[in-house]
Amino acid sequence: MSLSAFLRSRYGRGFASRAEIEAHHDAAFRRFRAKVMPRSPFYRDMTGLPLAQLPRMNKARLMEEFSAINTCGIDRDQAIQIALSAETSRDFSPLIGDISVGLSTGTSGQRGLFLATSGERRLWAAIMLGRYWPQLWRRQRVAFFMRADNALYRSMSNLLVRFEFFDLLAPFDEHLPRLAALDPTVLVAPAQVLAVLAREHIAGRIALSPRRIISVAETLSPDDAALIRHAFGIGADQVYQATEGVLAMTCSRGQLHLNERWLRIDRDVIDPATGAFCPIIHDFTRKSLPILNYRLDDVLIPDPTPCACGCASQHIARIEGREDDILWWESAQGPRLITSEAIRTTIACLPQKLRDYGIVQRGKALHIWLDGAETGAENALREQLLNLGSRLKCRPPEFVFHTGSPPEIGAKRRRIRVEKGPHIDEFRA
Ligand SMILES: [Zn+2]
Known part of the structure; x- marks a missing residue:
């Protein structure tokens, strides 16, 4: 695991000012431009351009240009074959070299392909664990509910973590005995699944006592947040994560902050009255498949008041859902x-x-x-x-x-x- 990322995520103070964030992004982009872009056939000749002048990307365009954009020389059709056979067999170990390949499906049904090197997987684990590890000196048992496993998440299993994956496509009732046996200290699942588990817990069909609950992959509604708190006695932290990266996490005050330590996130404002915007992201951690000037169709509602935690990174009231919702x-x-x-x-x-x-x-x-x-x-x-x-x-x-x-x-x-x-x-x- 990346120790410095772990320590920074756990103990680092947040950014003190907007200026500090901008200087951090400028330096990160200079490094990215020098070290990563020249290795991408797509971006090789664009290293002199400012970020905003890079081609605007989205899921469809990234898929079209996948073979030229990635820095690993991986062909799109080969990667799709590997990812599809993993989805069918539910065996998610296949890698190309040390690179894992995953597929994502949006609500639009559009298929996305993503890559992660072992270094990127370790960085992801370091950021997440640094932020949310309940007690450093205890071995944690993590239950992770998701649609498809990939080597990204399993990289967390080691002496300190027992990690079990629960496939969202398998019948839900089959998970309950294994979940009860695991007795997870950390429960990670999409909001809707957390709500179902809360109801099962309240109904007495399963007894869980997690110390951390992390809602991922979709918006946590206030109703579900209240239900989860009522069932387990603790609130859920939120990690707003797309296949494109970890975009936001709750701070010690339970407020969502954009992850500006690792990404630059610009706004495409779609409703001036509320300031609602679709994020345009530049991810400086992603070296296998560069994500630059990439617009997501999620709608975020900003919160203009500074957060009491003192961190100056953009503070959002909530993720409203997809632009289409x-x-x-x-x-x-x-x-x-x-x-x-x-x-x-x-x-x-x-x-x-x-x-x-x-x-x-x-x-x-x-x-x-x-x-x-x-x-x-x-x-x-x-x-x-x-x-x-x-x-x-x-x-x-x-x-x-x-x-x-x-x-x-x-x-x-x-x-x-x-x-x-x-x-x-x-x-x-
Ligand atoms: Zn905060």
Whole structure:
């Protein structure tokens, strides 16, 4: 493991000022330009360009240019073959040399390919463990729930850590006996899975006593955060991590900070009213597959107040979800972003009880499912949504109420979302 990264992540003070962060990024980019870019056929001739003038990347463009961008001479089609056969066999050990290959699938179904050298895997483990290790002198048992294993995460297993992987694609009930036997001190899982485990714990079907709970891979909603705290007596830390890198982590005060120690993160503001932005990242740790001027379609809501922990790195209120999961309502100034947080709060404040709900925007119609709701809930919600619209000076879409349980999409069950389709682009255009 990278000892200096571990120590810096555990004991290092945060950045004192914006100027210090910028100087740190300038130095990191100078090193990157001298040492890494010349080894990438794609970037070789661009070492003289400022960051903002490098080609704008996203998942699709990175895939197109994969063979030229990576510095290891790895061919895209060969890497895809290796990653696909690992997904099928669920044997995730295959490597090319010491480089592990992984596949990611976005909500759009677009496939992404990523690489990690053993050095990059050690750095990742050092940053994570430095930040979240509960007690240095005790051996920890880590349960890690994820969609696909890859050598990135298994590099954590050693004398200090017993690490077990739980495949999210396997039947959930099969995990419970093994999880109980492991009795993890650290529980790492997507937010929705943590919520399911919290319910199992409350129902007495499993007894867990983790000292650290880390929510990864998707947004932790306030409802789920409260449920997890109620079940286990501790709050969940959040690591906002995409295959493109570890983008943000909670600090000692439980606030999310962008990971500016290792990445530079610029903003593509999509809603000036809230400051909501899609991050454009430059990752100075990624030497096998350079990630430069890369736009993610996640939407982050900034928090302009300085964090009490004293670190000057960008502080965000929350990750709102994918760009495609944001509601847009009409206003005199054009379409306006409606956060899922505002909708959740509206629902939570209804005087009537309900079992569950789902809200889906399809073009200019807002489909609403209220499951097991008390009488009057529908009218109360209609009124509250209209109030929300007038507070935010915009007009809600037409409401279409449904009864019964809300529809589900795939493994990720999101209560509030926008259904993709040309009508949304028309609406926003
Ligand atoms: Zn903080």
